[in-house]
Amino acid sequence: MTFALVIEWLIKGLVLVLILLGGFAYLTLYERKALARIQVRIGPNRAGPWGILQPIADAIKLIFKEELTPARSDKLLFILAPVITLVPALVITAVVPWGPTLTVFGHKLTLYIADINVGVLYIMSVASISVYGIVLAGWSSNNKYAMMGGMRSSAQMISYEIALGLSFVSAIMLAGSMRMLDIVAAQKNLWFVLLQPVGTAIFLIATLAEVNRPPFDMPEAEQELTAGYHAEYSGMKFALLFMAEYDKMIAISMIGATLFFGGYREFWFLSNTVFSVDRTPWLGPVYLFVKLVILLFGMIWVRATFPRIRYDRLMAFGWKVLLPLSLAVVFITGVGIILAEQINPLWMWGIPAVSLLVGVFAIAMIDRELRRKDYARR
Amino acid sequence: MRVVEPVVELGRGLWTTLRSMFEKPVTIQYPEQKRPVRPRFRGRHVLKRYENGLEKCIGCALCAAACPADAIFVESAENTDQERYSPGERYASTYEINMLRCIYCGFCEDACPTEAIVLGDNYELSFTDRRQAIYPKEMLLEGMTTGVKPTPQKTEPGVYMRSVPEMKDPAD
Numbered sequence: 001m002t003f004a005l006v007i008e009w010l011i012k013g014l015v016l017v018l019i020l021l022g023g024f025a026y027l028t029l030y031e032r033k034a035l036a037r038i039q040v041r042i043g044p045n046r047a048g049p050w051g052i053l054q055p056i057a058d059a060i061k062l063i064f065k066e067e068l069t070p071a072r073s074d075k076l077l078f079i080l081a082p083v084i085t086l087v088p089a090l091v092i093t094a095v096v097p098w099g100p101t102l103t104v105f106g107h108k109l110t111l112y113i114a115d116i117n118v119g120v121l122y123i124m125s126v127a128s129i130s131v132y133g134i135v136l137a138g139w140s141s142n143n144k145y146a147m148m149g150g151m152r153s154s155a156q157m158i159s160y161e162i163a164l165g166l167s168f169v170s171a172i173m174l175a176g177s178m179r180m181l182d183i184v185a186a187q188k189n190l191w192f193v194l195l196q197p198v199g200t201a202i203f204l205i206a207t208l209a210e211v212n213r214p215p216f217d218m219p220e221a222e223q224e225l226t227a228g229y230h231a232e233y234s235g236m237k238f239a240l241l242f243m244a245e246y247d248k249m250i251a252i253s254m255i256g257a258t259l260f261f262g263g264y265r266e267f268w269f270l271s272n273t274v275f276s277v278d279r280t281p282w283l284g285p286v287y288l289f290v291k292l293v294i295l296l297f298g299m300i301w302v303r304a305t306f307p308r309i310r311y312d313r314l315m316a317f318g319w320k321v322l323l324p325l326s327l328a329v330v331f332i333t334g335v336g337i338i339l340a341e342q343i344n345p346l347w348m349w350g351i352p353a354v355s356l357l358v359g360v361f362a363i364a365m366i367d368r369e370l371r372r373k374d375y376a377r378r
Numbered sequence: 379m380r381v382v383e384p385v386v387e388l389g390r391g392l393w394t395t396l397r398s399m400f401e402k403p404v405t406i407q408y409p410e411q412k413r414p415v416r417p418r419f420r421g422r423h424v425l426k427r428y429e430n431g432l433e434k435c436i437g438c439a440l441c442a443a444a445c446p447a448d449a450i451f452v453e454s455a456e457n458t459d460q461e462r463y464s465p466g467e468r469y470a471s472t473y474e475i476n477m478l479r480c481i482y483c484g485f486c487e488d489a490c491p492t493e494a495i496v497l498g499d500n501y502e503l504s505f506t507d508r509r510q511a512i513y514p515k516e517m518l519l520e521g522m523t524t525g526v527k528p529t530p531q532k533t534e535p536g537v538y539m540r541s542v543p544e545m546k547d548p549a550d
Contacts, residue, residue, distance in 0.1 A: 038395045042405040305395045306388075360381050367384045 012113055013094075020090055024246040025055030030293075031300050038304040059239070067235035070142050077140035082233070082240035085133025089247035092126045095119040095180050096254045099264045099284025100277055111264075111284060112181070119180040120168050123255055124161070127210065130244065131157045134229050137241065141232035149228025152218045152311065159318040160209035160216075163202055166326035170199035170333040171259040174351075184263035189271075191262045195348065198355040199329045200260045202322055204298070207256060209318065211248040213299050215306040216314055249299060250292065257291035264288045317366075325362045329355050420482045420497040423475055425519045431526035433463050433519065434494030436541040437470035444489035449479035457538075461530035466541020473515035477503050491542050 029044065029051060036043030044051035069078060099111035116122050131154050138150015172178055174195055175186035186192075193200045209216040218228075225231070230241045257263060264284035266276050277284045309317070336351035406413055415421065426434045437454025455471035463469035486495050505511045522528055 034399075037399045037403070040398055040401050040404050042403045042407075301392065301395060305391045363384055364381045367380045371380075 008109070009113065012111075016093060016113060017090055020093065020247050020250060021243070023250050024243045025059065027246045027250060027296065028058070028242075029055050030296065031303075034297060034300045035304055038301070062239040063236055065235040067237060068232070070232045073142040073232070074140035077136045078232075079237070081133050081137035081140055082237045082244065083133070084136060085130050085244040086240050086247070088126045088130040088133075089244045089251055092123055092248075092251045093254055095122050096251075096258050097181055097184060097264060097284075098288050100281045102281050115179070115181060118178045120172055120178045120183075120259075124165050124168065127164075127252075128157075128161060130248065133241075133244070137233065138229035141229070143232050145225045145227075146229050146231045149225045149231070152225075153212065153229060156209055156212075156216065156218055156314065156318070159315060160206045160322070163318060163322035163326045164206040164210055166323075166330050167199045167203040167206060168259065169330050170196045173330070173333050173337055180258055180263075184258060184265060187262045187265060191260065191268070193260045195351055196260070196329065196333060196355060197352055198325070198359040199333070200256075201359065202326045202329065203256055203260060206318075206322060207252050208299065208302065209314070211252055211299075212245060213249065214303040215309050217308060218311050218314060249296060253292050253295040253299070254288065256295055257288060261291050261295075262287075321362055321366055325358065328358050332358065415499045415501070419499060419501075420484045422477070422498055422500040422503055423480075423486070423513075423518055424496050424498040425473065425515065426494050426496055427520050427522075427526075427529075428465075429526070431522065431528060431531065432465055432538070433469060433529055434492045435470045435473065435490075436464050436466050436492055436494070437468045437473075438491060438541075440489040440491060441486035441495055444485040445480075446483060446485060447479045447481045449476045449481075450474070450486060451476075459533050459535045462533045462538060463529045463531075464541070465538035465543075468541070470515065473518060474512050475518060476512050477505070478508065478511040 032054075033043040033051070044054040047053040047057045069075060094113040095116055097112040097115075102109040102111060114122075134153045134157075135150045138146045138148070138153070141147070171183060171192050174192050175183040177183060177186070183192075208214075212218075230238055233241055264277060264287050266273075266283065266287055270276060274280060275283060277287065332354045333351055336347060336354070339347035339350065428434060437452055439450075439452040439454065442448075442450040442452050451472065451474045452470050453472035454468040457463055457465075457467060457469050482497065484497050487493075487497055
């Protein structure tokens with residue numbers, strides 16, 4: 001029994017890692033295709049039908065490329081840094097459930113690797129580790145641009161992690177649990193995006209900064225820092241950093257889908273039908289995948305649309321706007337939950353209402369701040 | 379307090395990019411699908427022939443003199459009625475263009491008294507070696523159309539005395 005359990009864990013872990021590694025490859029293709037369509041191009045279509053072999057061609061190219069190690073670099077850290085960046089991006093998804101419990105040949109199969117009762121806390125702590133990899137990559141390269149990229153990255157990720165963590169808190173409070181399965185179960189009737197739209201917005205914005213996606217891709221701003229922290233990396237080591245970046249995108253989208261968009265649960269218009277996960281449990285991973293693709297498209301879409309934000313504006317936005325706003329959102333959520341428990345469950349709808357008011361106020365304050373500077377210049 | 383406008387501006391940006399997703403791609407799938415070149419496009423050179431198959435080039439090397447990149451090399455030899463390549467006294471026994479030097483300015487076209495050299499439509503020049511970049515006369519010379527005798531031809535004496543054709547309309 002125990003041995004069978006170990007085998008099951010091993011298989012599940014292997015499947016998850018393989019999905020993430022294959023997912024990285026095809027995410028690059030997805031991004032290139034989507035970006036190309038937005039730019040009225042076709043995108044890669046030479047390697048295989050519709051370019052589906054393009055990631056394999058890229059991988060082969062990267063494997064056979066020459067690997068350079070800069071002179072007077074810290075060799076050990078230089079080799080270790082991509083690993084430190086990649087591993088958290090892979091292990092972070094261990095607590096994300098992909099579906100409800102399946103029964104396969106009379107054996108109960110749980111579709112997650114670990115069921116930790118502090119799942120969200122685990123995500124937060126593991127997500128922070130990958131900053132080390134980026135900072136070390138920048139520092140060990142013995143290159144000032146890489147160094148600056150690494151420093152920017154650490155400052156940016158630490159700043160936005162606070163807003164990200166506080167946006168997690170609202171989901172935790174609404175579910176009353178840090179366990180990912182409980183959070184998904186609590187969204188059976190109502191996704192948290194409806195109960196806490198501002199928290200979700202903060203999450204989505206902070207996510208872009210956490211995974212260094214445009215318009216917050218300061219650590220690898222090509223025009224200012226050549227390529228940022230991975231300027232000196234080549235070959236497979238560069239591929240690992242690249243992979244970490246895209247796996248972080250996948251992981252954070254999975255987490256976002258789980259925390260705010262109902263996880264593996266069906267879309268609202270499919271509840272109480274045959275397509276509900278309660279009736280057909282194997283649809284759980286499918287729904288999660290669909291949500292993942294939509295969220296990833298959002299990231300690609302934002303990349304295609306908005307220009308990069310200036311670095312001081314980025315930090316100011318993180319500390320002066322997102323942090324107070326997320327604190328306010330946490331406060332509103334807490335008060336709303338207490339009111340709903342003590343007085344009337346309808347008070348629950350006070351949470352989105354007041355949060356949206358605060359969000360609107362925040363937008364007005366940002367606009368006023370930017371306009372006042374405009375006025376002073378004239 | 380402006381609230382709606384900033385959000386609308388962001389949304390408009392996103393809408394623009396989303397809308398462009400549904401436009402027809404402008405991509406031309408190059409090797410399979412080629413865009414026709416413009417009428418005055420200056421591509422790879424072609425050495426023209428007359429209708430009877432004789433070469434228009436008379437080996438005067440005016441193109442080489444006009445070439446600002448010094449890409450053309452011409453060596454001429456005497457025509458005889460037994461072995462006639464072009465009308466008149468002389469023909470180009472060697473005609474080479476270094477495609478790595480050529481800047482496709484078209485001055486050679488302008489300099490040519492017989493309109494022998496013309497910059498054609500072909501822009502697919504690729505070589506794997508510097509030596510391959512020097513195009514000899516055999517590559518530049520226009521192909522033979524059917525029913526035309528190749529050069530050198532055996533001609534009647536006294537027919538092809540003029541190397542530069544007579545102008546039909548001097549104002550042209």
